[in-house]
Amino acid sequence: IQQQLQHSEKIKIISDIAASVAHEIRNPLTSVRGFIQLLGSGDLNQEKKTYYQKICLEELDRAQKIISDYLSLAKPDPENNEIIELEQELQYASNILNSYANYQNIEINITIKDRDLFIYGDKFKLRQAIINIGKNAIEAMTEDGLLELELVKLKKSAVLIVKDNGIGMSLEQINRLGTPYYSTKDKGTGLGTMVSFSIIRKMQGTIEVHSEKWKGTTFTIAFPLHGDH
Numbered sequence: 456i457q458q459q460l461q462h463s464e465k466i467k468i469i470s471d472i473a474a475s476v477a478h479e480i481r482n483p484l485t486s487v488r489g490f491i492q493l494l495g496s497g498d499l500n501q502e503k504k505t506y507y508q509k510i511c512l513e514e515l516d517r518a519q520k521i522i523s524d525y526l527s528l529a530k531p532d533p534e535n536n537e538i539i540e541l542e543q544e545l546q547y548a549s550n551i552l553n554s555y556a557n558y559q560n561i562e563i564n565i566t567i568k569d570r571d572l573f574i575y576g577d578k579f580k581l582r583q584a585i586i587n588i589g590k591n592a593i594e595a596m597t598e599d600g601l602l603e604l605e606l607v608k609l610k611k612s613a614v615l616i617v618k619d620n621g622i623g624m625s626l627e628q629i630n631r632l633g634t635p636y637y638s639t640k641d642k643g644t645g646l647g648t649m650v651s652f653s654i655i656r657k658m659q660g661t662i663e664v665h666s667e668k669w670k671g672t673t674f675t676i677a678f679p680l681h682g683d684h
């Protein structure tokens with residue numbers, strides 16, 4: 456199943472996203488506040504205390520996840536656009552992804568087919584996009600998964616490939632990628648792909664998703680090379 460993702464009409468303006476993310480973070484904060492109040496209210500048995508504490512920690516983790524999926528967009532604009540060397544940024548993102556991968560015993564392979572690929576944009580946001588997409592790939596795999604990252608020049612584009620051998624997606628799932636709050640995970644935020652896609656598109660990048668249920672998923676992200684007109 457191959458699908459060119461083109462719902463540009465669905466790209467949210469950053470301020471819209473910010474408003475909804477703020478709303479999402481307020482929910483866990485409100486419940487943590489309530490449970491801390493309960494904890495302070497005196498005669499509670501140990502069982503109740505432990506239970507309330509557990510809820511507080513889970514809610515804080517959830518807020519943390521929302522913030523980390525959203526990290527780069529939450530940073531104040533104006534953007535910091537500059538010439539970016541892709542291999543360096545891929546390496547950076549890969550180092551971060553390694554900590555998630557090790558935890559699940561997943562291997563990461565990097566293949567650099569072409570060197571000195573320069574594009575133009577905000578490198579912090581680019582890192583965030585790669586990390587979000589890579590994190591999903593890792594989360595889609597069980598033990599012994601393999602995450603392949605590849606960099607290659609294709610005509611006038613720098614192409615970044617993120618490939619996993621995880622659970623894959625149906626056509627319907629692929630079509631919902633990038634829309635806010637779409638998640639199939641128990642504790643997902645459904646913000647990671649939305650944030651990544653809007654970052655990539657802002658940098659004039661295109662995204663192609665190829666996926667097969669139970670086989671794996673490949674994201675092919677192409678950016679115009681800087682200075683190549």
Ligand code: ADP
Nearest residue numbers: 591592595638639640643644645646647648672
């Ligand atoms: P979250 O990771 O919090 O669920 P995302 O926006 O990052 O939110 O991803 C949305 C959904 O897209 C995921 O819940 C998952 O169903 C699907 N998805 C994204 N990437 C992959 C992948 N590499 N393999 C399988 N499913 C994926």
Ligand code: MG
Nearest residue numbers: 590591647648
């Ligand atoms: Mg995610």
